Amino acid sequence: GAGVSQTPSNKVTEKGKYVELRCDPISGHTALYWYRQSLGQGPEFLIYFQGTGAADDSGLPNDRFFAVRPEGSVSTLKIQRTERGDSAVYLCASSLVTGETQYFGPGTRLLVL
Amino acid sequence: AQSVSQHNHHVILSEAASLELGCNYSYGGTVNLFWYVQYPGQHLQLLLKYFSGDPLVKGIKGFEAEFIKSKFSFNLRKPSVQWSDTAEYFCAVTRGSGGYQKVTFGIGTKLQVIP
Numbered sequence: 001g002a003g004v005s006q007t008p009s010n011k012v013t014e015k016g017k018y019v020e021l022r023c024d025p026i027s028g029h030t031a032l033y034w035y036r037q038s039l040g041q042g043p044e045f046l047i048y049f050q051g052t053g054a055a056d057d058s059g060l061p062n063d064r065f066f067a068v069r070p071e072g073s074v075s076t077l078k079i080q081r082t083e084r085g086d087s088a089v090y091l092c093a094s095s096l097v098t099g100e101t102q103y104f105g106p107g108t109r110l111l112v113l
Numbered sequence: 114a115q116s117v118s119q120h121n122h123h124v125i126l127s128e129a130a131s132l133e134l135g136c137n138y139s140y141g142g143t144v145n146l147f148w149y150v151q152y153p154g155q156h157l158q159l160l161l162k163y164f165s166g167d168p169l170v171k172g173i174k175g176f177e178a179e180f181i182k183s184k185f186s187f188n189l190r191k192p193s194v195q196w197s198d199t200a201e202y203f204c205a206v207t208r209g210s211g212g213y214q215k216v217t218f219g220i221g222t223k224l225q226v227i228p
Contacts (some may be wrong), residue, residue: 004156010198022171033216035218037217040220041220041221042117042203042205042218042219042221043203043216043218044218045156045215045216045217048215056215058215059215060224091156091157093157100161101147101162102216103158103159104149104156104157104158105156107156
């Protein structure tokens with residue numbers, strides 16, 4: 001596709017449920033990043049993939065958060081036992097190679113009730 | 114840890130006014146600097162970036178930013194704003210040692226341009 005796509009665009013769930021957020025990067029981009037943007041804040045780094053491997057997951061807030069990129073393209077961010085504090089916009093970005101400009105998707109707005 | 118400060122959280126200007134948004138970062142080494150913009154209902158887009166060379170960087174839509182190493186600053190400027198510049202602007206920084214570096218964003222500045 002022409003840009004980074006993310007699905008769903010909005011997700012409403014109940015506290016304690018499990019959610020999956022999908023990111024489809026720009027074709028050919030080897031680096032993929034997940035960020036979380038809370039209301040009134042800038043994007044906060046969560047995890048970075050180079051190819052299939054998570055090269056830096058130091059931004060994941062706790063072990064309820066996990067992400068995969070099994071074939072080096074699409075990535076899924078998984079959140080277990082969601083909490084109200086997880087409510088935010090989850091952004092995905094990709095870059096052609098590591099260190100180059102990141103291109104962002106539209107985000108998934110997650111609301112945990 | 115590096116941090117980014119954007120001092121103006123909400124700016125209101127009339128059309129044709131000049132714009133300057135402040136950005137300061139805390140890391141003392143080599144840095145790469147970015148300004149991203151998010152128009153209402155749209156996703157984050159790169160406005161301009163500085164990796165090396167001329168510290169005065171020209172971006173899209175008439176924006177420019179100046180890297181002043183001694184002040185740890187990368188302020189965004191535009192001589193004459195338009196209503197269509199209404200958006201949220203984010204300054205971001207990575208360490209400039211090559212390869213992967215985590216991007217740290219500022220809190221953002223909401224710009225409202227009044228026709």
